[in-house]
Amino acid sequence: MTFQTLEYLIFLPIVFLLYWTLCRGNKTLQNGLLLIASLVFYGWWDWRFLGLLLLTALSTFYAGDLMGKTEDPKRRKWISIGAIVLNIGILFYFKYFNFFVQSFIDAFALFGADMNVSTLKILLPVGISFYTFSALSYSIDVYQKKIEPTKDVLAYLAYITFFPSILSGPISRAQKTLPQYFVARTFSYDVAVAAVKAILIGAMMKLCLADRLAIYVNTVYANIAQHNGTTLLFTSILYTLQIYADFAGYSLMAIGSGKLLGIELPTNFIRPYFAKTVTDFWRRWHISLTTWFRDYIYFPLGGNRCSKPRWMLNQMIVFTVSGLWHGAAYTFLIWGAFHGACMVVERQIYGDKIKNISDNFSIANVLRWIITFTIVNFAWIFFRVSDLGDVMTIFKKIFTEPGELFFDLDSLLLGFLALAIVFIYDFIKEKQLNIHLLSSKNIVVRYITAILLVVYILAFGVLNGASFIYFQF
Amino acid sequence: MKKGLLRFGVAVLVVLCSVAVIDFAIGKMMDWMLPQISNQGETGKTYFSLYDVNTPVVIAGSSRSAHHYETQQVEDSLGLPTYNVSRDGCFFSHNSCVINTIMDRYSPKLIIWENRTEYLAESESDPFVNLYPYYGSNEWVTTAIEEELPWTEYARLNSNIYKFNSIIHRVLTRFRSRNSFEGDPLKGYEPLAPRKLVKKLELTEELKDATKVSETREKRFRAVLARAKEKGIKMIITDSPSYTIRRFENASKARMAEICKEYDVLFIDNTQDPYFLEHPELFDDRSHLNSDGAKKYTEMFLNQIHDYVSSIKK
Numbered sequence: 001m002t003f004q005t006l007e008y009l010i011f012l013p014i015v016f017l018l019y020w021t022l023c024r025g026n027k028t029l030q031n032g033l034l035l036i037a038s039l040v041f042y043g044w045w046d047w048r049f050l051g052l053l054l055l056t057a058l059s060t061f062y063a064g065d066l067m068g069k070t071e072d073p074k075r076r077k078w079i080s081i082g083a084i085v086l087n088i089g090i091l092f093y094f095k096y097f098n099f100f101v102q103s104f105i106d107a108f109a110l111f112g113a114d115m116n117v118s119t120l121k122i123l124l125p126v127g128i129s130f131y132t133f134s135a136l137s138y139s140i141d142v143y144q145k146k147i148e149p150t151k152d153v154l155a156y157l158a159y160i161t162f163f164p165s166i167l168s169g170p171i172s173r174a175q176k177t178l179p180q181y182f183v184a185r186t187f188s189y190d191v192a193v194a195a196v197k198a199i200l201i202g203a204m205m206k207l208c209l210a211d212r213l214a215i216y217v218n219t220v221y222a223n224i225a226q227h228n229g230t231t232l233l234f235t236s237i238l239y240t241l242q243i244y245a246d247f248a249g250y251s252l253m254a255i256g257s258g259k260l261l262g263i264e265l266p267t268n269f270i271r272p273y274f275a276k277t278v279t280d281f282w283r284r285w286h287i288s289l290t291t292w293f294r295d296y297i298y299f300p301l302g303g304n305r306c307s308k309p310r311w312m313l314n315q316m317i318v319f320t321v322s323g324l325w326h327g328a329a330y331t332f333l334i335w336g337a338f339h340g341a342c343m344v345v346e347r348q349i350y351g352d353k354i355k356n357i358s359d360n361f362s363i364a365n366v367l368r369w370i371i372t373f374t375i376v377n378f379a380w381i382f383f384r385v386s387d388l389g390d391v392m393t394i395f396k397k398i399f400t401e402p403g404e405l406f407f408d409l410d411s412l413l414l415g416f417l418a419l420a421i422v423f424i425y426d427f428i429k430e431k432q433l434n435i436h437l438l439s440s441k442n443i444v445v446r447y448i449t450a451i452l453l454v455v456y457i458l459a460f461g462v463l464n465g466a467s468f469i470y471f472q473f
Numbered sequence: 474m475k476k477g478l479l480r481f482g483v484a485v486l487v488v489l490c491s492v493a494v495i496d497f498a499i500g501k502m503m504d505w506m507l508p509q510i511s512n513q514g515e516t517g518k519t520y521f522s523l524y525d526v527n528t529p530v531v532i533a534g535s536s537r538s539a540h541h542y543e544t545q546q547v548e549d550s551l552g553l554p555t556y557n558v559s560r561d562g563c564f565f566s567h568n569s570c571v572i573n574t575i576m577d578r579y580s581p582k583l584i585i586w587e588n589r590t591e592y593l594a595e596s597e598s599d600p601f602v603n604l605y606p607y608y609g610s611n612e613w614v615t616t617a618i619e620e621e622l623p624w625t626e627y628a629r630l631n632s633n634i635y636k637f638n639s640i641i642h643r644v645l646t647r648f649r650s651r652n653s654f655e656g657d658p659l660k661g662y663e664p665l666a667p668r669k670l671v672k673k674l675e676l677t678e679e680l681k682d683a684t685k686v687s688e689t690r691e692k693r694f695r696a697v698l699a700r701a702k703e704k705g706i707k708m709i710i711t712d713s714p715s716y717t718i719r720r721f722e723n724a725s726k727a728r729m730a731e732i733c734k735e736y737d738v739l740f741i742d743n744t745q746d747p748y749f750l751e752h753p754e755l756f757d758d759r760s761h762l763n764s765d766g767a768k769k770y771t772e773m774f775l776n777q778i779h780d781y782v783s784s785i786k787k
Contacts, residue, residue, distance in 0.1 A: 021478075
């Protein structure tokens with residue numbers, strides 16, 4: 001069951017109604033219902049991994065509880081390390097075991113040694129990277145005494161397993177999100193309306209834009225050898241747009257679903273393709289992951305309060321690990337490291353001014369935007385194509401094999417229609433223009449926009465399309 | 474809070490009711506437009522195949538069939554008006570619905586049904602999307618969709634807009650230009666002009682899992698053949714050349730041949746014809762012949778069926 005399925009369209013209203021009628025004003029009942037709903041939601045995907053999810057949740061909860069019972073720094077440290085090792089260990093086993101074994105085999109093969117070690121057939125539990133990071137943030141925050149350990153196991157389990165965010169985030173942080181589970185949520189009409197708007201816009205981005213462009217992108221990338229450089233360059237741009245619409249659309253639906261149940265999830269995207277530097281891009285893209293890495297890896301490594309070479313190293317470490325977080329493949333590593341390197345170079349060029357680049361319209365800003373978009377666009381090729389050989393073929397063709405563009409009228413026509421809508425919506429938000437349709441003061445405009453949006457999704461959304469790209473991580 | 478919840482419920486209900494009204498109106502409009510664009514474009518071709526084709530010889534199948542059988546050649550050889558109603562992306566169940574609907578209206582003398590030999594296998598994709606507009610109104614389509622697709626899919630088909638998902642603009646465009654349509658001179662045949670491929674085709678092995686036959690598809694296949702036999706319609710089940718080596722275990726093909734024999738239907742598998750495997754220049758891609766290939770193949774096919782169709786020839 002994913003957000004774009006009919007099952008979810010039935011599931012969410014049922015949970016919503018039970019939540020605000022039967023469990024009204026009762027924190028325990030609300031958390032209990034959320035936990036049951038989340039387990040059903042996750043189990044619908046693959047019930048065999050429910051145990052793993054509960055293990056992560058309970059291990060971090062009890063680690064927090066134990067840390068709360070002692071003031072001995074050494075003991076607290078060991079408990080925290082235990083929780084981290086256990087959960088990173090689980091993540092490593094399911095996500096990276098085969099990658100590292102294969103890498104060792106390949107490395108030994110380079111020196112002529114034939115290692116007879118077989119990899120395992122391991123199924124990746126969906127959402128593991130997301131819920132593990134949420135759970136770890138709790139353990140670390142308790143250890144660092146940023147938050148008090150909770151005694152309310154039900155609230156904690158409801159927080160970790162919260163179904164809108166369990167599959168692909170936004171990665172919740174205990175410090176901000178967990179306290180919401182300690183009090184009974186009350187229904188707010190305005191919040192519910194905002195939630196529905198977020199779900200509608202997210203669904204439009206996913207179904208009308210991302211999945212429409214995916215038809216073209218998948219066709220071309222399935223047969224790289226048969227396409228020329230012009231088509232491959234065009235496809236890379238379409239994928240850049242697709243992944244944004246896919247993940248930002250998903251995040252909006254998650255945030256909207258959370259809001260409907262009175263839980264505020266963190267913002268994940270702030271119009272990243274309006275960024276004028278790669279550094280700016282990372283302030284806007286997958287914010288919940290970027291801030292997680294900033295707080296739990298970058299800052300402990302010293303952040304930027306250290307020598308320049310050390311700072312450069314920190315930056316490279318964080319982004320390479322971020323690449324690896326996305327998947328066990330060299331292409332992800334290169335993608336992450338490339339972004340890290342670009343940010344290091346930017347810092348050399350701009351210095352401290354990087355934080356204060358004006359928002360005015362100027363030739364310099366247009367150039368900055370073009371350069372940033374080009375960098376991000378080329379980096380996505382590594383992200384999309386899992387084989388390094390294919391990546392090289394694409395780059396070679398882009399620069400040496402121009403030709404006629406492969407044309408799929410329907411995908412492009414409907415894709416660009418959706419793109420125009422998303423662009424206008426993002427542009428209005430970015431420039432803070434006083435144009436409102438879904439939030440118009442005029443009730444007729446508000447309702448007509450909502451109705452047309454639903455009709456548009458039904459008429460032109462790819463409703464039997466693919467899953468969300470970030471589910472694989 | 475209770476008031477807020479009620480207000481929210483009313484707002485949602487207003488939106489849903491308005492969507493339902495628009496859905497109904499769009500559905501009615503599309504149902505009215507479809508017959509008027511019969512045989513115009515892909516969407517119109519499906520309507521034509523279901524409700525308007527009336528030639529004594531009908532060729533049905535997917536894109537392979539649309540590109541591989543030159544209608545005029547068949548017509549000239551048999552001396553009977555022929556139409557190729559094949560359409561891109563329309564596989565086994567789609568065509569079984571088309572043929573059944575045709576047989577409801579009249580009895581053609583010959584139906585050439587191009588099927589990949591593995592189409593009866595459970596693992597084979599069997600899309601219905603091009604028949605969605607007829608869910609609820611065509612008995613064969615409705616039954617097949619409900620038998621083959623999960624409930625989540627056919628539940629959505631209760632929305633008229635969803636039935637026409639992603640094709641509303643096509644219907645509207647065709648409808649606007651309907652008066653200038655002068656018929657299809659190629660009679661459904663869609664030639665692929667020979668082109669210079671970026672990369673020369675390589676002969677590779679095609680691997681498929683066709684070991685398990687789908688019960689519902691087998692049942693549907695039998696039913697179509699039984700109806701054709703009962704109505705005295707000659708039928709040919711065939712699979713045209715591919716530029717791939719196909720050595721996989723194919724239980725579907727064996728069953729298909731068996732059933733054809735049972736109902737006195739001619740079954741011809743040309744996928745591995747040696748002549749075509751030696752001539753990659755006759756292909757547009759691994760699965761589709763270009764117009765040169767289609768000409769040669771239609772000629773070969775007509776020779777193969779010569780004796781079988783002698784009784785219906787004019």
